[in-house]
Amino acid sequence: MDNDYSDYITPTSYDHYGTGTRSEKSKYIYYVNVRTGDNVSSFAKNKTIYERLEGCDSEEQQELRGKEIKQMIIHYDKLSEDLIKKDSVVHIYIVFRQERKYCGMRSFAEIRKPDSSERFGFTRDVEIIASNETGEEDMNSNDKPSDVLPMALLTLSDTLEFIEANPLLERYKGNKCYWVHIKHPMSAIYFSREINYMDFFGYNSKNGGELKYTDTIENIHAQLKKHDSVIKGDIDFYEQKNNIDEATLAFFKEPYAFVPDPTWLGKYKKTKKYIKRSLIGTNVSTLVSNRQKHARETVDIENEGEAPRNNHTKKQRRK
DSSP states (O other), rough: OOOOOSSSOSSSOBBBSSSSOOOEEEOOOOEEEETTTEESSOOOOTTOOOEEEEEEHHHHHHHHHHHHHHHHHHHHHHHHHHHHHHOOEEEEEEEEOOOSOOOOEEEEEEEEEEOSSSSSSSSEEEEEEEEEOOOOGGOSOOOOOHHHHHHHHHHHHHHHHHHOGGGGGGGGOOSSSEEOOSSHHHHHHIIIIHHHHHHHHHHHOOOOOOOHHHHHHHHHHHHHTTTTTTEEEEETTTTEEOOOOOOOOOOTTTTTTTOOOOOOHGGGGOOOOOOOOOOOOOOGGOOOHHHHHHHHHHHHHOOOOOOOOEEEGSSOOOO
């Protein structure tokens, strides 16, 4: 799981060592959680990944900022709900695989067709769309965890582009709610709130430094706006969890929902090639290890005895 959460913005100052005592360097007294619009009285360094706090200069500014964020949330929630009611939904699944030598993803688009005979009340009309992965030249790098978020964003961007360009995928195109499912928490946070936040308020942070991956996120919105589409994720920011339902989780258990070994990775999973030779016919009595040889030399030196002492070197006793 990705534990590098430096890719989202935070206030410029933290509570002193997370103890609740504000550092003298802090310039803010009031905070707002930009993922919910709720007021926050203080900022702790050990906050959860489901919060992104922004410092405000006054209580009035805090209240105004909170209202703006809640308006943004209501705006995108309504767009999503209206399309879902019209059954204009495309589920996008991003399956990822992360290990020491490799990080890879595949995306799938799904339309659910009602079918009361099925376990979840629908059949899946699924197409595999896009993939991204690290290469052999990156296998020894130590940044695999931080590859996941940018790769997930790029995979969604590619997925929307491929759907738009391919006539065979016409059924996934149009005025849709693209409901994106991924098990990686930070990516799910971006798909649930962060991407829409950037489009609504712009791509500059108020006081948390420069945002990352804006080129890819801008392209995602460019694709969505072609058909007045919207993106939706699974994060519940109040319960602070990735709220994937049972029907969606079942997709990840489908036999095709996996990321296979790339060709180059296979050779690193095979047994190494060692120098080999046959020892058949060797007289075992001639085999002497370096350790045995050294032990024998030590015994030979001890058997030589001590050299006679020089009487002239003996110290005389004092009378």
